[in-house]
Amino acid sequence: MRVYWNLRYAGKRVGQYTIDRLLGEGKYGLCFLAKSGNGNQVVIKKYKKSLRKDNLPDRINKAVILSKLEDERIPEFLGVINVSGFYGFVLAYKRGSTVKDLLFTHRHIFSWEEFYHIGTQLIDIIKYLHDNGVVHRDIRIPNVVIDQGKLSLIDFGLARWADKEASYDLDFSYLGDFFLYLLYSNYERQNKRKPWLKELPWYDELSLTQEQIMFLKRLFGMEARYDNISDIETDFIKFFNINKRF
Known part of the structure; x- marks a missing residue:
């Protein structure tokens, strides 16, 4: 599936970000490495369609939690993408x-x-x-x-x-x-x-x-x-x- 998702999304532009490659796939969706317009690397966590409506309060809660945490050892919450059926969170990329x-x-x-x-x-x-x-x-x-x-x-x-x-x-x-x-x-x-x-x-x-x-x-x-x-x-x-x- 990694090859499939890379072929489908690599190079695709979502909002102000361009997807580079798939980092991983989990129960709730996909995780991509991407670049912002200024070239900074970010992580985009794309949620599965089936989870978007049913888990709205849960997703809002996660966004609030991440936005409240300010520590260099934790990925900074950079925002939400909601364009053309693509919904996900944008987080700072942690090297290593x-x-x-x-x-x-x-x-x-x-x-x-x-x-x-x-x-x-x-x-x-x-x-x-x-x-x-x-x-x-x-x-x-x-x-x-x-x-x-x-x-x-x-x-x-x-x-x-x-x-x-x-x-x-x-x-x-x-x-x-x-x-x-x-x-x-x-x-x-x-x-x-x-x-x-x-x-x-x-x-x-x-x-x-x-x-x-x-x-x-x-x-x-x-x-x-x-x-x-x-x-x-x-x-x-x-x-x-x-x-x-x-």
Whole structure:
């Protein structure tokens, strides 16, 4: 489908923007890299037609959320395109590589120092969101971009204002899962030549201290869940500082 969408939209002008290429396709629509009239690169998230009428309040809510966030680590909301059946949001483009690409395309192994510095930056971004009443709800490896050691968090398609149905702790489980991807990049399976042996759960398989295991279990809700991101930040710095190796 990527070839089809590129053939259909590459070079097409929508509003003041010219589409360059497809970045990705998701449940709600298409994501394009484009250029503005002055040559600046932007991201255009085009919504599927079937979602436009039914999800109008939801789309308005996302636009309001993005427009309220002002942080260089989060894509700036630049506006809305609604021309000739093409409806989408325009966002600033964040340069760099996603953690997903680093892991699975480039086979990057994250060192302990990288893990710690990435963790502290990501927690700080989540802290900013929560301080502003926003729950991201999709903190995954495709949505974290690294450019020369600096992090950005993208794709706010599932973001919500915090309430009873969208509580802050939804982001904690995603954060724990994200951390496991980085930790496993540095893990060499001992029994890879014996595939018949049963794999162990992460807390028995990874070389982590009991404090580190408890930290991750609390993120997942396997133990008493953290109350807020500030407590997570404190414990992460305490338990995962660069002097505590794998």
